[in-house]
Amino acid sequence: MSLTATALSPAPDPAVAGSSSRRSLPAMLLLFVASGCAAMIYEVVWLQLLQLVIGSTAVSLGVLLGTFMGGMGAGSLLLPRLVSPRRDPLKVYAALELAIGAMGLLVLLGLPHVERLYLLYTGYGAPDVLLRGVVAGICLLPPTLLMGATLPAVARRVKSDPEGVAWLGFFYGGNLAGAVFGCLLAGFYLLRVHDAATATYVAVALNAAVALIALALPSSTRANEAEVEVEEEAGPAVGxxxxxxxxxxxxxxxxxxxxxxxxxxxxxxxxxxxxxxxxxxxxxxxxxxxxxxxxxxxxxxxxxxxxxxxxxxxxxxxxxxxxxxxxxxxxxxxxxxxxxxxxxxxxxxxxxxxxxxxxxxxxxxxxxxxxxxxxxxxxxxxxxxxxxxxxxxxxxxxxxxxxxxxxxxxxxxxxxxxxxxxxxxxxxxxxxxxxxxxxxxxxxxxxxxxxxxxxxxxxxxxxxxxxxxVPWQVVAFGRQTTSVLSQAAPGIVSEVPEERGEHDIFCTYVGEGANVSVAVTTSPDGERSFHGAGKVQASTRAVDMRLQRMLGHLPPLLHKKPESVLVVACGAGVTAGSFVLHPDVKRIVICDIEPLVPTVVAPMFGAENYHVVDGIARQNPHMVNGKEVEVVYDDGRHFLNTTREKFDVITSDPIDPWVKGCAALNTVEYYQMCRDHLNPGGSVSLWIPLYESDVETARSVIATFFQVFPNGILWSNDREGITYDAVLYGQVEPTVVDLDELQAKLDRPDHAPVKLSLREVGFGQGRVDGLEEGVDLISRYAGQAPMLKEWMEGAQINTDRNLRLQYLAGMSVNSMLDQRILGGIRKYYRFPDQTFVGSPERIETLKQLRLSPTRWE
CATH class of the missing domain: 1.20.1250 (Growth Hormone; Chain: A;)
Structure with missing residues (x-):
């Protein structure tokens, strides 16, 4: 209110003004509940969307969180300095809420433009971290400055006496109560059922409603200007x-x-x-x-x-x-x-x-x-x-x-x-x-x-x-800790080799990295496992070794001359190490979010991964069997989004899609990044789990991949006749597998190590006398995109905007429906004559081995 207006207006009755102000305090408390709800929805949405741009590493999350909280703190300091206490607190508060809503829309609509600008100048090392901070600041500082200013703005509605301070505590508590509701509303409904845009619109509507109600409440008035001057001149408390x-x-x-x-x-x-x-x-x-x-x-x-x-x-x-x-x-x-x-x-x-x-x-x-x-x-x-x-x-x-x-x-x-x-x-x-x-x-x-x-x-x-x-069992087995402890021998808790019993699971290593906690264990029969996110991510078990070798051998064998490879997620290094054996491969780039995995965990599996990362402790990049191996510590999506290098083969073996954040490595946009970073004739292969999943989750993963790779192929990894997990394979061009050329390549002297590597995990004569490794490998075919259109109909496509997969997978994490998933797929089976060609004898062997539906029963 201006001085002129004050002079012309009749002086308000202090008793009436104070009574009106006190009566409006409960209504203001409710406004803070709604405001807190909107703020938490924004926080969840913004951090999710911005991590897609600057990555999901600990550094990126720290930059985002620091910017968010720094903006809040700065806003709380700046408002009392920039806005006079003579202004009506409720009108200031209403203006702030409207501005927050406007900024929420601006972040949602402007983020694609900010991302394009970021990609023009991004790099590695300290400059890249600085640039991530700039992006976070552009997107988060304006709205968080406004959010931080709301409580100081309304604080001027009360006096700094014990009763007024108590009301400020209630406002703060009401804001937190609203944040609880906003957190659950966003996580369990708005983002699970709808998407980031819908969640933003709900938050904007809450801001607008809060602003309108605040404007409708009785205005805050002062008895006289002297009261304002006293408040402005009062010093702080002692100490x-x-x-x-x-x-x-x-x-x-x-x-x-x-x-x-x-x-x-x-x-x-x-x-x-x-x-x-x-x-x-x-x-x-x-x-x-x-x-x-x-x-x-x-x-x-x-x-x-x-x-x-x-x-x-x-x-x-x-x-x-x-x-x-x-x-x-x-x-x-x-x-x-x-x-x-x-x-x-x-x-x-x-x-x-x-x-x-x-x-x-x-x-x-x-x-x-x-x-x-x-x-x-x-x-x-x-x-x-x-x-x-x-x-x-x-x-x-x-x-x-x-x-x-x-x-x-x-x-x-x-x-x-x-x-x-x-x-x-x-x-x-x-x-x-x-x-x-x-x-x-x-x-x-x-x-x-x-x-x-x-x-x-x-x-x-x-x-x-x-x-x-933290018990190592929690790092290794996570939510299954009680189940594992209840079924295992008492010696499972042993961590000292000398005290290890013959039935004990022994923990070899536990590490808490910046991004992931990891462990390596050895079972009573000598199988070693790499644990991350509270579950086994890779192991020397036959079923896991077969999958890891499939990921590493299928793409280069189906390529005419693969020279460059990108491996997203190192794990035990078995997939990355498989490329070391291929004579045409000259460069292998391994991208992992956690430095402990390539430097500590993967070397523990050196015999299985052909020591692909053993040299990383001395030099990066380093040479292995004549190949240049480089390890990049970054979020795989961020690396692909920012690198200008192209590859002949890209393999992606991330943590399970139910783990928060991993759905970003299974979106349409991520697969498009992979496709755009392929050289002509290149391919993308992706691991997907069918265990700890349900039909809707599997349909979402497969349909999303096939939307980008409409000629893609699904290869199954069987365990005693049951599909345990699978590999998705895609090329820009239609895939044609010539069985004769494939086997001829494997029979070449320079591919003898590849042939032996396949035999070690059960492909070829180890399963059936006289069976060729190439035919056996291709017999893992389970389906192709054009044939599965009906099965995929109605599947929820996972995009950056909705990240639907993490909500679907999170609901089905305790399901074990891999047989049902495979049963749905096999109903649409027919032999792909245009995909598999070769001699009549090999084609017939292929059909008899795997392609007949009776082999899946």
């Missing part, structure tokens, strides 16, 4: 810097814990998109409950500073509780996912486990904010500046905690070491707040308080020292 430091440390421990515990709980519960939504919802529920309780405590406590300090010491104990529960209790709860009657049953159990472990510390983190507001408040202070400073301190701490723990702490000292640091941060926060009270300025020493702080510090140190490490 307020220690409060800012304490709430910053609290924010650092909160986001650090979210990083560490989300990582552990996603292993334990299964890393589906639903698990991440549940974990985030539990954190937000605790923050909301705690902020409401903290608001009540702030109003009633005789000393908000003491209450804040006690809260931080309780938080140190609660962090220790959560760490003990996550590593020492939850893995041994009798929960067996394979017995669950439906996914919703498992979601309930997962929610209960998360609440049991994480809710206590989350509540205390939530209570810290209103208590910090009360401790920092002074009479007559501008409430907007008060909230802005405390919120900014908390957000900056959270930003530093998220980056430090995700990029540095967990990879350096593991999750157990990170949890010890978290306990220390909470204890440090308590000391920062309470230590000045041991000898107040001008006061006497308080020996009782000093002794209490010393005992609390010793207790926190003892609790941190006693925290257990």
């Amino acid at each position: 307020v810097r220690s409060v800012y430091l304490a709430i910053g440390l609290s924010g650092a421990s909160a986001l650090g814990a979210e990083v560490a515990w989300t990582r552990l709980l996603s292993l334990m519960l299964g890393a589906t998109v639903y698990t991440f939504s549940l974990i985030l919802a539990v954190f937000l529920i605790g923050l909301g409950i705690g902020s409401a309780a903290g608001a009540v405590a702030a109003r009633r406590a005789s000393s908000a500073r003491v209450a804040l300090g006690v809260c931080q010491w309780m938080l140190a104990a609660a962090i220790a509780w959560a760490a003990f529960m996550i590593s020492g209790s939850l893995p041994y709860w009798p929960v067996m996912p394979e017995l669950a009657p439906s996914p919703w049953y498992m979601f309930q159990l997962d929610m209960a486990r998360c609440l049991w472990a994480v809710l206590p510390p989350a509540c205390l983190w939530g209570a810290s904010f209103p208590l910090a507001l009360a401790a920092a408040a002074s009479p007559g202070q501008d409430a907007g500046r008060l909230v802005g400073r405390v919120y900014a301190a908390n957000t900056v701490g959270a930003l530093l905690g998220a980056l430090a723990f995700s990029l540095l702490m967990v990879p350096a000292v593991g999750t157990a070491g990170a949890e010890r640091v978290l306990v220390g941060l909470a204890a440090a926060s308590g000391l920062v707040v309470l230590a000045p009270l041991v000898r107040p300025t001008g006061g006497a020493l308080r020996p009782g308080l000093a002794a209490g702080l010393a005992l609390a510090t010793a207790g926190a140190g003892l609790a941190a020292w006693a925290l257990p490490p």
